[in-house]
Amino acid sequence: MTQLALVIDLNVCVGCHACVTSCKEWNTSGWAGPMVDQHPYDGSPTGTFFNRVQTFEVGVYPKTETVHFPKSCLHCEEPPCVPVCPTGASYKRPDNGVVLVDYDKCIGCKYCSWACPYGARELDEQQQVMKKCTLCIDRITDPKLSDRDRKPACVLACPTSARLFGDVHDPDAEVSIAIRERGGYQLMPEWGTKPANHYLPRRKTVMHIDQDELTRVDNPLRKEDLTTYTGEETLDDVAW
Amino acid sequence: MHPAFSVIFLTTLIGAGQGLFLAMVTGQLYAIARFLPVQADQFYAVGSLVALVLLLAGLASSFFHLGRPERAWRAAAKWRTSWLSREVIVLPIVMALVFGYGVAHWMGWTQPLFQVGESLQVDATLLLGLLGTLASFALFLCTAMIYAGVKFLQEWHTPLTVTNFTFLGAASGFMLAAAYSAYIGNPLVSFFGTWAVILTLVGLASRLAHLSRNAHLKHKSTVQTAIGVRHTAVVQKAQGATGGSFNTREFFHGQSQSTFARVRLVFLVLVFPVPILLIGAAYVTESPTLPILAFVTQYLGLMAERWSFFAEARHPQNLYYQSVA
Numbered sequence: 001m002t003q004l005a006l007v008i009d010l011n012v013c014v015g016c017h018a019c020v021t022s023c024k025e026w027n028t029s030g031w032a033g034p035m036v037d038q039h040p041y042d043g044s045p046t047g048t049f050f051n052r053v054q055t056f057e058v059g060v061y062p063k064t065e066t067v068h069f070p071k072s073c074l075h076c077e078e079p080p081c082v083p084v085c086p087t088g089a090s091y092k093r094p095d096n097g098v099v100l101v102d103y104d105k106c107i108g109c110k111y112c113s114w115a116c117p118y119g120a121r122e123l124d125e126q127q128q129v130m131k132k133c134t135l136c137i138d139r140i141t142d143p144k145l146s147d148r149d150r151k152p153a154c155v156l157a158c159p160t161s162a163r164l165f166g167d168v169h170d171p172d173a174e175v176s177i178a179i180r181e182r183g184g185y186q187l188m189p190e191w192g193t194k195p196a197n198h199y200l201p202r203r204k205t206v207m208h209i210d211q212d213e214l215t216r217v218d219n220p221l222r223k224e225d226l227t228t229y230t231g232e233e234t235l236d237d238v239a240w
Numbered sequence: 241m242h243p244a245f246s247v248i249f250l251t252t253l254i255g256a257g258q259g260l261f262l263a264m265v266t267g268q269l270y271a272i273a274r275f276l277p278v279q280a281d282q283f284y285a286v287g288s289l290v291a292l293v294l295l296l297a298g299l300a301s302s303f304f305h306l307g308r309p310e311r312a313w314r315a316a317a318k319w320r321t322s323w324l325s326r327e328v329i330v331l332p333i334v335m336a337l338v339f340g341y342g343v344a345h346w347m348g349w350t351q352p353l354f355q356v357g358e359s360l361q362v363d364a365t366l367l368l369g370l371l372g373t374l375a376s377f378a379l380f381l382c383t384a385m386i387y388a389g390v391k392f393l394q395e396w397h398t399p400l401t402v403t404n405f406t407f408l409g410a411a412s413g414f415m416l417a418a419a420y421s422a423y424i425g426n427p428l429v430s431f432f433g434t435w436a437v438i439l440t441l442v443g444l445a446s447r448l449a450h451l452s453r454n455a456h457l458k459h460k461s462t463v464q465t466a467i468g469v470r471h472t473a474v475v476q477k478a479q480g481a482t483g484g485s486f487n488t489r490e491f492f493h494g495q496s497q498s499t500f501a502r503v504r505l506v507f508l509v510l511v512f513p514v515p516i517l518l519i520g521a522a523y524v525t526e527s528p529t530l531p532i533l534a535f536v537t538q539y540l541g542l543m544a545e546r547w548s549f550f551a552e553a554r555h556p557q558n559l560y561y562q563s564v565a
Binding site for chain 2: 009020039042044045046047048049052053054055056057058059060066067069071081083084085086087088089105106107108109110111113115116117118119121122123125127128129151160185186187188189190191201202226
């Protein structure tokens, strides 16, 4: 079974919010829109977003690292938000695993948002229905688009290619290889929700070499070596 | 969690309504068993009417919780998986049975339909009363499981949520039955008052057990599991929104810790000791007004209790919304 998902590389995300604005632009003007903006030019603007980039500081000053953390619906393989929905408006598409909300059936009871540990669902204050990331379902299922464009808006917008998109159930897909070989992990694995979206950890390209990897301390040839050295090459220089 | 007044009114009003109906049926069963004098049918009919009004008020209040109330009928669809859907189905069933029970008494449909054993004459009121009792307990279960069923809200995810809703709802209903009896000068006031005190004490045991459980609760999720960074010092600097979002409005009660502690103290005083003392004083002085005061006090206390129940729950999504920047 296909399970479409995003893989987000925290190692290269620079926190530019291009995915946030691109998501909002595409989705507010398309099938899932409008996504309300309240008081956009006042002191406390608020509105509906499918995707947000948050920032965390790891460590204690001055030894800190800044982690930019893009967060959207994780399209869980065991979505806890779906069974609690009283109307059936929340559902998981059987053909590609995307979790969606039918805006015509949603009664705005907010129960699904309580049942999501990630806070991925937001009630639209204007339409009064629950909204969330659709993985740009109208793009990724559109056969008229080219292969290059048949991806979520956030993936196309990312300038550092921190967002990969594909079928995490296909072991040969780019996303599966990235998860497998670059330490991909899930958020809050303790709840058993099996998020389809994965994150790739921060990495440092530092090689660690211990001293005994450079100097052999227990060379057995030394036992048999009867030479008295006077400054010339020793066994340790020529034989490991 | 943010305590919504629509849900506070819904759960407390239908709890009192179900409890009052249970009190009426209990009174009838005691009368059948000849432990109590038989009451006029009108007594049960008016009691059921009051219970029905409370249930209707609760239902009306619940609509204010919905973003799209005109689509509320759709909520009966997913009863196989959703406790909310089950509540939406059971609530009208309870209302219908309470209405039927009241009408059967009012119309005097008390001709025995059949006989069980030597002396138990079963009539329409008894059948409807027993069915309504079952439905009322089912409704307590459905209402409480909406909250107890969400495993992410660990403060709620316990059978104690179900016992709290059931015993506190029943206690307020019996308290109302005592107030109703006192108001019309019916001697059953001490019978209902005694049961109200017993149920209040059982509710107190259940609620204290819940509070002590939650005081020692260890949350499964941490900011480390939330973002997957294994470091002891992780602090949020920005949450991706300047002026807050649905996530900051729905999942935080927005009050200070001292306000929260004060509300808890208020409900612990108003729900438990004060009504019990008032009922005790009413028993001694045979006052017709003290049981009414006892019910009103306990109901106000229960609203604070429900507020505290919501505010106490800390949702794991809050880990992503710790700091506005």
